[in-house]
Amino acid sequence: MFARSSRDKRHELFDKEIATDENIDFIEEIANLALDCLKSEIEDRPQMKEVLKQLWSIKRSEILRQERRLAELRERRIMTLREIKVMLRGSGFERFVTKADIDSIIGDPEQESTSETFSGKSDVAMGKVYMGRLKNTPLIVIKMSVEVDEDWKQTFFYEMIMQSRIKHWNVATLFGCCLDHVDAPVLVYEYGEMGLHDALFGKAWQSIEHPFTSYVRLQIATDAAEGLAHLHSFDMVHGDVRTANVIVDVFSGSKLEMPRISTFPAKIAGFGTTKLLSLDKAQYARFLTENIHYKDPHFLITGLMTKEHDVYGFGGVLVELFTGNKIQMHDINTVIKYFDSVFAICHHLEEIKELASWCVAPEVTERPTMAKVVRCLHDILKDQRRPCPCPCKSMH
Numbered sequence: 001m002f003a004r005s006s007r008d009k010r011h012e013l014f015d016k017e018i019a020t021d022e023n024i025d026f027i028e029e030i031a032n033l034a035l036d037c038l039k040s041e042i043e044d045r046p047q048m049k050e051v052l053k054q055l056w057s058i059k060r061s062e063i064l065r066q067e068r069r070l071a072e073l074r075e076r077r078i079m080t081l082r083e084i085k086v087m088l089r090g091s092g093f094e095r096f097v098t099k100a101d102i103d104s105i106i107g108d109p110e111q112e113s114t115s116e117t118f119s120g121k122s123d124v125a126m127g128k129v130y131m132g133r134l135k136n137t138p139l140i141v142i143k144m145s146v147e148v149d150e151d152w153k154q155t156f157f158y159e160m161i162m163q164s165r166i167k168h169w170n171v172a173t174l175f176g177c178c179l180d181h182v183d184a185p186v187l188v189y190e191y192g193e194m195g196l197h198d199a200l201f202g203k204a205w206q207s208i209e210h211p212f213t214s215y216v217r218l219q220i221a222t223d224a225a226e227g228l229a230h231l232h233s234f235d236m237v238h239g240d241v242r243t244a245n246v247i248v249d250v251f252s253g254s255k256l257e258m259p260r261i262s263t264f265p266a267k268i269a270g271f272g273t274t275k276l277l278s279l280d281k282a283q284y285a286r287f288l289t290e291n292i293h294y295k296d297p298h299f300l301i302t303g304l305m306t307k308e309h310d311v312y313g314f315g316g317v318l319v320e321l322f323t324g325n326k327i328q329m330h331d332i333n334t335v336i337k338y339f340d341s342v343f344a345i346c347h348h349l350e351e352i353k354e355l356a357s358w359c360v361a362p363e364v365t366e367r368p369t370m371a372k373v374v375r376c377l378h379d380i381l382k383d384q385r386r387p388c389p390c391p392c393k394s395m396h
Helices: 007-013 021-037 048-090 099-106 150-165 196-201 214-233 253-257 273-277 281-291 297-302 307-323 332-336 338-342 347-359 370-385
Strands: 127-134 137-144 174-178 186-190 246-248 266-268
Touching: 021 048, 048 150, 099 127, 099 137, 099 174, 099 186, 150 174, 196 246, 196 307, 214 246, 214 266, 214 307, 214 347, 214 370, 297 307, 307 347, 307 370, 347 370
Parallel strands: none
Antiparallel strands: 127 137, 137 186, 174 186, 246 266
């Protein structure tokens, strides 16, 4: 079959994983060598030492071709990143972080993230994740793993402009970006004392001299809801709402005198990265596999990230936050039943259960907006501040 196929169709017989337009020359050379070995006359076939010699020659040629392709790709990436930088400067964007500052974090292997924030691994779909400090500010650094092309350039430019305009107590803001790393753009976000996932399922809260009461959890939930509602007011979809993307600070003393500041203020983090990945189908598919823990049935059917998908994710946050049980691949409605046995004695937490159930309604039209979620949480929080014998204030 191989020998009888026409020369221009021969590459179709190769594994599609390796037979691409980029390596057509390599495929042709292998095909020609294979045909020589398959000749009907024995004396026309090459000796194995000749086959080996040709294979080494083909390998050297392929290495040179790959080096040329990488050099061309690198040059295009450098030009594209420079163009993005010019576009951002022209629009008044000033949040640039120097390469030296980035290298001071990512050059240290001990800074590689072990937090669950931004997927919980140091090598994730969006790239390498690191934790560090600049000017005493705790930061998350993401060295993105994306193909920088013309379409991505426009998306990145728009996303940086939009994120730079987000200023809210309960949203982890964009600290800046670095476009001087030629192998990948680097995003830098503010961080906090801990990630909520680490507080719930790790050891982060062990160093805090305060019980992790349901009242504290309610404050954290309200803050995170405020941040997500603020993003939605800008028509921004988060796309990956979960406890790993909620960060918590620990404030005391003079900071508590500032308006809207509680002892454990929380912020929604990790927004915008899904949009930057969505143009690369392979990376986006890996992101969805690794990160979408709360399996929204509507999203699984449509693949669309909407505000309603964010609301579903927030319902998952409420379930994990108040039951202390991981959802992961579980049916979220099954996990909600944990409320019954764990918190049946508290009417406040019964209200939380009802709100979580509302958020994860199978039909998107039945889910509340985040603005409604915020109002519900404020009402519950206001009720908890009143003197009452409810045990949930000390429960942890």
